[in-house]
Amino acid sequence: xxxxxxxxxxxxxxxxxxxLGIVLFVFLVMRFSDVDPASAFFQGAKPxxxxxxxxxxxNGLLDPLPLRYVHFVGDxxxxxxxxxxxxxxxxxxxxxxxxxxxxQLTFLGLALxxxxxxxxxxxxxxxxxxxxDQVIRVVSLVGxxxxxxxxxxxxxxxxxxxxxxxxxxxxxxxADSLTGWLRTMxxxxxALSLPVAAQLTRIVRTSVVEELDKDxxxxxxGSGLPPRVVVGRNVLRNALVNPLTVLGLRVGYLLGGAVVIxxxxxxxGMGKLMIDAVQNGDPAVVQGVxxxxxxxxxxxxxxIDILYLLVNPRLRAA
Numbered sequence: 202x203x204x205x206x207x208x209x210x211x212x213x214x215x216x217x218x219x220x221l222g223i224v225l226f227v228f229l230v231m232r233f234s235d236v237d238p239a240s241a242f243f244q245g246a247k248p249x250x251x252x253x254x255x256x257x258x259x260n261g262l263l264d265p266l267p268l269r270y271v272h273f274v275g276d277x278x279x280x281x282x283x284x285x286x287x288x289x290x291x292x293x294x295x296x297x298x299x300x301x302x303x304x305q306l307t308f309l310g311l312a313l314x315x316x317x318x319x320x321x322x323x324x325x326x327x328x329x330x331x332x333x334d335q336v337i338r339v340v341s342l343v344g345x346x347x348x349x350x351x352x353x354x355x356x357x358x359x360x361x362x363x364x365x366x367x368x369x370x371x372x373x374x375x376a377d378s379l380t381g382w383l384r385t386m387x388x389x390x391x392a393l394s395l396p397v398a399a400q401l402t403r404i405v406r407t408s409v410v411e412e413l414d415k416d417x418x419x420x421x422x423g424s425g426l427p428p429r430v431v432v433g434r435n436v437l438r439n440a441l442v443n444p445l446t447v448l449g450l451r452v453g454y455l456l457g458g459a460v461v462i463x464x465x466x467x468x469x470g471m472g473k474l475m476i477d478a479v480q481n482g483d484p485a486v487v488q489g490v491x492x493x494x495x496x497x498x499x500x501x502x503x504x505i506d507i508l509y510l511l512v513n514p515r516l517r518a519a
Contacts (some may be wrong), residue, residue, distance in 0.1 A: 327409075
């Protein structure tokens with residue numbers, strides 16, 4: 202068994218207590234919230250105390266808290282996230298419908314963040330303290346300071362309302378029209394990705410500058426290798442270690458930022474599903490969305506750890 206496989210198995214084993222901790226935290230927060238599942242189920246009606254008691258007894262809400270947690274974990278292991286108090290439909294069905302759109306938005310935003318960050322960060326490092334570096338640093342500083350929701354509103358006003366280049370909201374399935382999908386996802390993905398791209402650009406620049414100052418780079422260039430080859434083959438790979446670590450955290454920001462962006466652009470994803478559930482007092486849906494998002498964040502960080510192993514031979518040797 203290689204060292205890489207052992208490390209991966211150890212990371213995967215650590216996911217079990219981490220996920221159980223997330224489940225326990227969400228369970229306790231929802232149980233101690235002011236929202237009563239029984240009252241939420243009968244919202245819009247006037248149930249009698251007997252009806253409320255029967256509902257709580259039938260759904261195990263009168264059991265001791267540890268027993269309720271065991272039943273809750275058992276339901277999760279069977280893929281049961283509960284039932285929506287508003288629609289009476291299984292929460293897992295609503296999550297399954299909304300999750301693909303959020304994943305599309307997140308990964309499209311991630312691509313729009315990583316590609317400019319790599320290009321801008323490397324360019325700024327190569328032209329350190331010269332005009333390209335100064336311009337990129339100023340632009341990235343503005344991008345870091347600009348909130349995603351503010352960028353979304355500006356894009357809607359100037360690119361959708363004033364010029365009509367993009368729709369102000371809504372969603373088109375890519376199976377129906379790829380062009381329509383791109384037009385509806387372009388503004389949300391850009392608004393979501395620009396702050397992340399600005400932060401990654403600064404981190405990539407710093408990492409590449411540190412690598413360019415090392416002795417092996419001067420030796421390689423002095424031996425006659427073109428700087429373009431040295432940067433592309435050696436410097437960039439070694440400099441990606443720190444940005445990859447930050448990228449895992451930024452994916453969490455993209456998932457969280459999707460809540461606001463989807464609401465602004467009326468995209469029927471996980472974010473809008475949770476906002477609607479909070480407004481309508483539907484605790485089972487809120488719980489299901491939070492658990493799904495947290496699990497996705499943990500899985501993404503596992504993937505980042507795998508990439509970290511691939512680009513960092515010193516970690517594999519250790």
